Amino acid sequence: MINQESTPAVQSTAETTEHTESTQASRGPAIEAHDLSVTYGTETALESVDIQIPDRQITAIIGPSGCGKSTFLRCINRMNDRIDAAAVSGALSFKGTNVYDESVDPVALRRRIGMVFQHPNPFPKSIYDNVAYGLRIQGISSEIDARVKLALKRAALYEEVSDSLEKSALDLSGGQQQRLCIARAIAVDPDVLLMDEPASALDPIATAKIEDLIAELSEEYTVVIVTHNMQQAARISDRTAVFLTGGELVEYDDTETIFENPEHDRVEDYITGKFG
Amino acid sequence: MAADGNTERTLSVDSRGRLLGLHATLFEAVLLGATLFGIVSLCILFGYIAFDAFRPLTASIRWYLLFAGTLVLPTTAFTLYARRRPAVRSANTKAFGAVGGALTVTLSTYIVVDALSPYDVVLCLLFGGYLPVVLWLIVRRTKRTPQTGLTIILAAVGGLAVAHGGYDLLRPIVGIAAQWIAYFGIVTLPVACGLWIFGRRRWSRQTARRAALSALGVVLLIVALALGLGIDPSFWVVVLSAFVIPVAVVIGEIGVTDPAGRIGSAGPFVLVGGLSAFLAVERQLGIDGPDGYLTATLLLESWHGLNASSAGVYPQIVGSIVTVGVMGVLAFPIGIGGALYLEEYAPRTGWSGRFATLLEVNISNLAGVPSVVYGLLGLALFRNALGFPTGIVLSAAGTLGLLILPIVVVSAQEALRSVPDSLREAAFGMGASRWQTLRTVVLPEAIPGMLTGTILALARAIGETAPLVIIAVATTKYSPPDGVLSSATVLPLQIFAARSNVDPAFRHGIVPAAAVVLLVLLLLMNTAAIVVRNRFDRRSQ
Ligand SMILES: Nc1ncnc2c1ncn2[C@@H]1O[C@H](COP(=O)(O)OP(=O)(O)O)[C@@H](O)[C@H]1O
Ligand SMILES: [Mg+2]
Numbered sequence: 001m002i003n004q005e006s007t008p009a010v011q012s013t014a015e016t017t018e019h020t021e022s023t024q025a026s027r028g029p030a031i032e033a034h035d036l037s038v039t040y041g042t043e044t045a046l047e048s049v050d051i052q053i054p055d056r057q058i059t060a061i062i063g064p065s066g067c068g069k070s071t072f073l074r075c076i077n078r079m080n081d082r083i084d085a086a087a088v089s090g091a092l093s094f095k096g097t098n099v100y101d102e103s104v105d106p107v108a109l110r111r112r113i114g115m116v117f118q119h120p121n122p123f124p125k126s127i128y129d130n131v132a133y134g135l136r137i138q139g140i141s142s143e144i145d146a147r148v149k150l151a152l153k154r155a156a157l158y159e160e161v162s163d164s165l166e167k168s169a170l171d172l173s174g175g176q177q178q179r180l181c182i183a184r185a186i187a188v189d190p191d192v193l194l195m196d197e198p199a200s201a202l203d204p205i206a207t208a209k210i211e212d213l214i215a216e217l218s219e220e221y222t223v224v225i226v227t228h229n230m231q232q233a234a235r236i237s238d239r240t241a242v243f244l245t246g247g248e249l250v251e252y253d254d255t256e257t258i259f260e261n262p263e264h265d266r267v268e269d270y271i272t273g274k275f276g
Numbered sequence: 277m278a279a280d281g282n283t284e285r286t287l288s289v290d291s292r293g294r295l296l297g298l299h300a301t302l303f304e305a306v307l308l309g310a311t312l313f314g315i316v317s318l319c320i321l322f323g324y325i326a327f328d329a330f331r332p333l334t335a336s337i338r339w340y341l342l343f344a345g346t347l348v349l350p351t352t353a354f355t356l357y358a359r360r361r362p363a364v365r366s367a368n369t370k371a372f373g374a375v376g377g378a379l380t381v382t383l384s385t386y387i388v389v390d391a392l393s394p395y396d397v398v399l400c401l402l403f404g405g406y407l408p409v410v411l412w413l414i415v416r417r418t419k420r421t422p423q424t425g426l427t428i429i430l431a432a433v434g435g436l437a438v439a440h441g442g443y444d445l446l447r448p449i450v451g452i453a454a455q456w457i458a459y460f461g462i463v464t465l466p467v468a469c470g471l472w473i474f475g476r477r478r479w480s481r482q483t484a485r486r487a488a489l490s491a492l493g494v495v496l497l498i499v500a501l502a503l504g505l506g507i508d509p510s511f512w513v514v515v516l517s518a519f520v521i522p523v524a525v526v527i528g529e530i531g532v533t534d535p536a537g538r539i540g541s542a543g544p545f546v547l548v549g550g551l552s553a554f555l556a557v558e559r560q561l562g563i564d565g566p567d568g569y570l571t572a573t574l575l576l577e578s579w580h581g582l583n584a585s586s587a588g589v590y591p592q593i594v595g596s597i598v599t600v601g602v603m604g605v606l607a608f609p610i611g612i613g614g615a616l617y618l619e620e621y622a623p624r625t626g627w628s629g630r631f632a633t634l635l636e637v638n639i640s641n642l643a644g645v646p647s648v649v650y651g652l653l654g655l656a657l658f659r660n661a662l663g664f665p666t667g668i669v670l671s672a673a674g675t676l677g678l679l680i681l682p683i684v685v686v687s688a689q690e691a692l693r694s695v696p697d698s699l700r701e702a703a704f705g706m707g708a709s710r711w712q713t714l715r716t717v718v719l720p721e722a723i724p725g726m727l728t729g730t731i732l733a734l735a736r737a738i739g740e741t742a743p744l745v746i747i748a749v750a751t752t753k754y755s756p757p758d759g760v761l762s763s764a765t766v767l768p769l770q771i772f773a774a775r776s777n778v779d780p781a782f783r784h785g786i787v788p789a790a791a792v793v794l795l796v797l798l799l800l801m802n803t804a805a806i807v808v809r810n811r812f813d814r815r816s817q
Contacts, residue, residue, distance in 0.1 A: 079705060084625045111707030121698040123717055134706045137716065184706065 028096065030055040030192055030222040031076055036090035038071050038080065038247070045071040046247040048090070053239075058214065058223045060237035060255065062230060064270065068247035069226040073194045075099075076224065077113040078106040095191070111138060114185030118197040120177035122169035122184070127152075127161050130169045130180055134188035147187055155183035156213050175206025182213065186221070193217060195225040199232065211236050230271060234259050242267045322795075328569075328788035335566035342563060346554040347547070354546045367530045367540030373807065374526035375544040380800055382518040384597055385463060386511065391594050391756045394458035394510070395450050399443070401462060402450075403435035456499055456509040464495045464517040471525065478529075491521050569781075569789035578754050579770065584781035587774075589790050594756035595669070595764035596797065600738050602673035602760055603680065608730050611684030614639070615726070618685070619692040620714060636689075643682035650679040651746025659747065667749040667763040675743050680733040687729025691722040728809045735801040739794060741768040767794045 029052040038046040045068040053059045061069045071080070078099060080086040092099050099109055111134070122130050131148040140147075148165075152158040157179040161172070169180055178198060185193060195214070199207040214223055215236055227233050233240055234255060241252040244266055251258060251267045262268045289297075358368040389397050408431035415427050439446065450458070468488040475484025495516050502509035527541045558565065569584070577588025618639075622632035654675025658664045664671045695718050703713040745751075750765045751773035757764030771790045774782045 077705065079701070082701075082704065084623065084629075107707055107709045109707075110705060115705035117698065117701060117705070119698060121696075121702040123699060123702065124721065133703075133708075133716070137706065137708045137712045181702070184702075188707070 028055070029053055030095060031224070032091075032093045033072075033075075034091040036072075036075065036088070036092050038068070038075060038089075039087050040083070040085045044247055045086075046075070049247075049249045051241060051249060051252055053222065053224060055222050056218060056220070057238040058218045058225060058236055059239045059241065060233035061224065061226045061241045061243060062228070062233050062270075063243035064245060065228075067243040067245050069243055070196050071247070072243070073115075073196050073224060073226055076192070076194055077110045077115055078104075079110075079115065081106055111188060112190050113192040113194060114188070114190035116178070116181050116185055116193065116195040116198045119201050120174055120181050122172070122177050122180050124168065124170055126166045127169050127172070127180060128165040131183050131187045133184060138188060140188075151183040151187035152180075154186055154217070155179045156209060157183055173206075175202050175209060178202060178206070178210060179213065182210075182217075186217065190221070192222040192224065195223065197226050197228055200228055207232075230259075230273075242270065244270065325788040325791050325795075328784055329792045330570055331566050331568040331785075333566075334564075334568070336564055338561075339558070339563045339565050342554060342557055346557065347550040350546050350550050354543055358540050358543065361537070361540075363534060363537030364540035365537075367534055367537030368543040369540075370530060371523075371527055371541040371544050374523050376803075377807070378519045378522045380804075382515055384601075385518055386514045387594050388598055388601055389459070389462055389514075391598055392759055394455055394462060395447065396759070398458040398461045399439050399446060399450050400436065403439035404432045405435075406461075406465075407435050408432040456513050459510050459513045460495065460499075460517075463514050464492065467517045467521060468492050471521070487525070491517070494521070569785035570792055574786070574789055575793070579752060581752065581777070582779075584779055584786050587782070587786055589767060589770055589793060591753050591756040592765055592767045592770040592790070593793065593797075595753065596738055596766040596768075596794075598669055598757055598760075598764065599673045599676065599766055600734050602669060603677045603737060604730065604734050606673060606677040607681050607684050607733070611681050611730065612688050612726055614681075614685045615688030615692060616714070619689050620710070620718065639682050639685050643686055646742075647679055647740055648742045648746060650675060651743030653678060654743055654747045665761075665763070667747070667765075668761050669757050669764050670760045671747055672744055672749050672764070672766070673760070675747055676737040676740055679740065679743060680730075680737050683733040683736070684726075684730050687733070688722070688726040691725025691729065692718065694725060695721045724808050724811060728805045731801055731805040731808065735798050735805070738766075738797060738801070739768055741772055744769055745772075767797070 031051075031053040033049050033051045036046060036049040037044065047068075049072065061072065063069050071086075074080045075088060075092055076094070076099070080088060088100060094109065094113065097104065123133060125133075128148055131151050132144050135141075135144055135147060149158065152161065157176060160176060161167075161180075169177065172180060178201075182193075182198070198214075199210045202210065211232065214225065217223055218238075225233075225237065237255045239253070240255040240258040242250050242258060242262075244250045251262060251264050253263075258267065259271060262271065355368075358364045408428045411431045412428040468491045471491055472484050472488035475487050478484075479487075495513060498512055498516055499509045502512055530541045531538050557563070573586060574588050575593070576590050577586065578591055579589065580587040618632060618636055622635075623629045624632070654671060657678075658671035658674055659666065699717050699721070700713055703717045708716065744766065749769060750763055751769045753763070753765040753770075767790060771787055771794070774786050774790065777783060777786075
């Protein structure tokens with residue numbers, strides 16, 4: 001859908017855009033990490049992580065502060081490139097392509113892996129221009145109106161802003177801003193949506209709206225969501241990864257298993273609130 | 277009860293509390309005293325200068341009555357009326373902003389272009405502005421290359437090179453056209469294009485096209501009229517395009533979009549009407565105004581070294597404006613470029629990171645180097661190394677440009693730093709390249725701050741004297757510069773020279789009057805900086 005010629009470095013598999021109904025098992029994992037480590041100078045933020053994130057499901061990442069959840073997320077779309085001190089080793093592949101390969105253009109990669117940040121960060125432009133931003137920088141000029149409208153509808157924001165699309169995005173409430181950021185990310189039709197504690201700065205009602213939205217989005221997108229909130233992870237995710245201090249991936253399994261019958265005692269302690 | 281007694285003790289004022297209160301009051305009084313001292317001494321200084329420049333005691337009572345009746349009273353009454361009603365007040369502010377801004381732009385454009393020769397300016401504009409834009413539009417339409425921005429820059433540089441190389445051939449060709457045609461190309465076409473672009477965003481496509489075309493039509497009509505009457509239409513082309521049309525658009529828009537505040541846009545006209553009435557009555561009844569030195573002669577005439585009442589500083593005003601303009605053109609792109617590199621591109625770690633930090637620290641230090649030293653630098657660079665003739669506009673502007681460059685860099689860095697990093701993250705996260713992030717997110721946020729910083733730096737440079745003395749810019753000139761390679765002088769140097777004239781009328785009349793002119797120029801620039809900054813503040817809230 002989006003300008004495939006401009007993203008030659010990231011191999012596009014036909015299946016990503018075609019079916020919606022096949023079983024999970026028939027698709028390969030969307031994201032796969034092997035022995036992935038990240039250090040900031042001398043400090044280790046991720047320690048030899050192995051994980052396979054399935055296509056079109058919601059994967060939650062939980063763990064105490066500073067355990068490397070954001071670092072892991074930022075590895076996937078190479079946002080860590082912006083931090084000079086960050087050194088990545090190991091392999092991380094997106095649809096079979098190693099993202100840290102020389103030939104991969106991080107800009108092209110990020111056009112297929114959208115990101116939503118902890119604090120809503122809409123551009124100081126109009127609501128319309130925010131959603132159209134990704135389309136414009138990719139040089140897409142056809143049907144911008146329709147795509148903007150569709151993205152706002154999918155982000156469950158359209159009803160609230162349909163008659164004020166020209167107003168500044170900064171006039172929206174925090175919850176609306178975050179939904180706008182989601183609309184902005186999905187307007188370009190990415191394959192994966194990374195969300196770093198998207199609801200932690202929001203009130204309970206706005207949080208509930210965002211959670212509903214994420215559940216709907218998982219029908220079309222692979223969603224990886226970092227959250228601090230255990231109930232949230234239990235409510236919305238299919239799979240859960242638990243990182244513990246030191247940047248270690250301690251356990252990764254179906255959400256139900258993690259919350260009802262975790263293998264490790266440390267994970268159980270963390271989930272039941274004994275530490276963290 | 278114990279608790280009650282306790283409460284009573286803490287609530288009543290005791291001697292210790294009184295002493296503390298006294299301390300606080302004293303401290304406040306000292307602070308107030310320091311503030312008042314500063315303000316009062318400045319007021320006395322400016323009052324003294326203004327008193328010498330205007331000589332208010334020489335005017336008759338009738339003149340003051342007339343002044344109050346036609347100018348002070350109506351304007352004050354209108355302002356008081358407008359202040360009460362927010363809609364009217366905002367319309368009034370907008371209208372004054374439009375009239376003031378358009379007036380400044382009009383006069384400075386006319387003065388600068390007139391000094392530099394309209395044919396040269398239109399030649400530069402043709403090859404460095406219009407052709408690249410047309411080329412860019414064609415490239416954009418055909419979409420041959422994705423780098424449309426680069427095309428326009430290359431085309432502009434190439435165009436200017438062609439204009440420079442073929443100057444001897446092209447200049448006579450352009451010179452065939454009447455002078456008003458050159459002004460039409462310099463002012464009217466850009467204004468019409470601006471109107472069209474602005475209108476497409478604000479109104480509909482059709483209205484925008486109609487507005488732009490009717491602007492062109494009106495100007496041509498006036499030209500025809502002037503030619504019919506045998507008047508040179510050049511000045512009127514500039515006034516109509518840069519003043520009347522923008523003001524009409526702003527006021528027309530207020531009238532349409534803001535019916536409640538409509539009356540507020542009359543503010544500037546009350547002032548202008550009062551002024552016209554004042555001048556008419558003054559002349560009609562032969563009322564004598566103050567016999568000061570700040571007269572039309574001072575503003576519009578050439579320098580006269582022997583007779584203070586016929587001495588004017590027009591060449592110096594033009595010299596100052598042209599120098600500041602050239603200085604801005606030199607310092608703005610280089611300074612902004614440096615700041616962009618240091619803030620957005622320079623590595624932060626390793627040896628190259630250390631080098632960048634060293635560079636940054638040095639630039640901040642350069643901002644504090646005394647201006648005399650920059651004079652020496654200018655002398656060495658422009659006179660000795662590049663061999664420029666003594667005292668030309670280009671070397672003056674270059675020297676002062678070097679002087680303000682660190683200030684421009686530092687303030688632009690500040691502006692870039694004030695753009696929250698979360699916005700850059702958002703843009704990168706959307707798959708914007710570094711350049712796209714800069715162009716679409718960072719620069720729109722930072723440019724008002726950069727402009728404010730640059731204007732304030734230019735305002736500092738307009739009053740500089742010492743470095744210009746060092747590079748031997750003439751302190752007295754009788755004609756305005758007619759190009760960047762001709763010699764010129766600036767206001768502060770002329771003030772400096774007039775200060776040592778034997779005739780006391782110069783020392784006690786022309787000097788303060790020229791100082792007032794300089795201060796007004798400065799005030800205008802600072803106002804521009806404040807306006808730019810306020811626009812920025814309103815947008816980011
Ligand atoms: N830009 C950075 N520079 C240096 N250290 C960092 C940086 N970002 C994160 N870290 C360190 O990496 C570790 C993991 O951080 P992060 O991934 O943000 O954790 P989480 O998101 O789980 O709270 C922390 O110890 C943090 O101090
Ligand atoms: Mg985090």
